[in-house]
């Protein structure tokens with residue numbers, strides 16, 4: 117039998133060369149703001165997104181990327197500035213990827229986010245007129261973050277640049293609390309000396325309400341204990357080295373005394389730098405009060421707090437004499453939350469469950485009121501279970517992502533819940549991030 121030869125075609129057609137980007141200066145009129153804060157114009161029958169441009173402005177811009185359905189352009193000059201335009205206060209604004217709205221005055225940042233929330237509510241309830249929203253929950257426009265996560269690469273400590281993995285060097289950031297900025301500028305040289313030119317790392321700064329600032333480093337490779345101790349010595353009070361974790365070998369641990377952040381005048385939450393904490397303390401405290409006003413906890417009644425983290429909402433609910441079941445996937449956080457509940461003598465039972473998996477979701481038959489505060493991915497599985505259950509009568513949904521909020525509200529409304537109230541909470545001024553609270557009742 118003759119061997120058959122299979123002919124394998126190894127010929128690969130050469131990739132079509134990309135057409136050169138048109139470098140002409142475009143004169144664009146900006147019609148609106150996209151959800152990510154970029155100005156939206158139309159040119160050549162296509163939408164063009166222009167970062168840093170505002171509605172009603174005429175701008176000069178140049179293409180940076182062209183796609184089938186839309187194009188992206190960079191702002192060169194604003195020929196007719198909008199009334200809402202203000203000067204950005206950060207020297208690396210438009211290079212750093214952290215802020216998108218510093219060029220828009222604050223009242224208009226708030227209305228931009230209010231309108232986005234209104235659109236989400238309108239889309240989720242096609243037949244319901246969306247009432248005007250109440251005044252937004254707001255705090256300071258700048259200096260509001262008590263926690264910051266910076267990246268380190270090739271000798272640069274900073275934040276990711278816009279639309280790129282490069283880093284923008286930052287020794288001070290107008291969104292950070294003054295205490296964090298002081299520590300950042302004092303410690304940058306010591307951190308860079310410790311990590312060297314080639315390391316890749318993450319540096320987390322966390323401010324405690326007693327003024328201490330913890331520095332935690334996560335790096336590639338092994339951690340050198342002696343050099344870690346030298347870095348710890350170099351940090352100036354109130355900064356202290358909390359820990360250095362490597363991708364290999366043992367971690368170096370320094371002072372691990374818990375930090376704390378206040379959730380009300382009377383209550384504080386102990387936390388570790390790796391825990392989830394709401395970054396904006398003033399806005400968080402008002403959010404807690406809003407949730408309490410909607411949930412109206414009564415003595416002895418059972419309330420479920422899903423995605424409870426360290427018990428940010430559970431503590432307040434239980435302090436008003438409710439019994440609380442807190443559910444989260446973060447084991448270490450749940451341990452700390454339980455300890456705090458025990459210290460304060462509060463009736464909270466914390467449970468560990470993956471709430472993205474419907475099989476793990478158990479609704480307690482005695483719990484008619486529910487609070488949920490999921491991560492950006494939302495809470496599809498939980499909302500499907502809540503929609504089918506006739507036990508739960510009141511839901512407060514705390515959302516940090518309008519797209520998943522819209523999806524989940526549609527599920528809940530299909531299941532018989534109606535939006536009773538909603539409010540925008542400006543947790544992240546100067547950025548496009550939208551935090552919102554929605555109160556639903558079974559109709």
Ligand SMILES: C[S@@+](CC[C@H](N)C(=O)[O-])C[C@H]1O[C@@H](n2cnc3c(N)ncnc32)[C@H](O)[C@@H]1O
Nearest residue numbers: 423424425428444445446470471472489490491
């Ligand atoms: C936006 S945080 C809210 C935490 C808390 N409610 C607060 O206010 O501090 C989201 C929480 O969801 C938790 N989480 C993330 N994925 C989860 C999952 N699949 N199942 C359960 N909890 C999850 C995180 O651990 C985190 O604590």
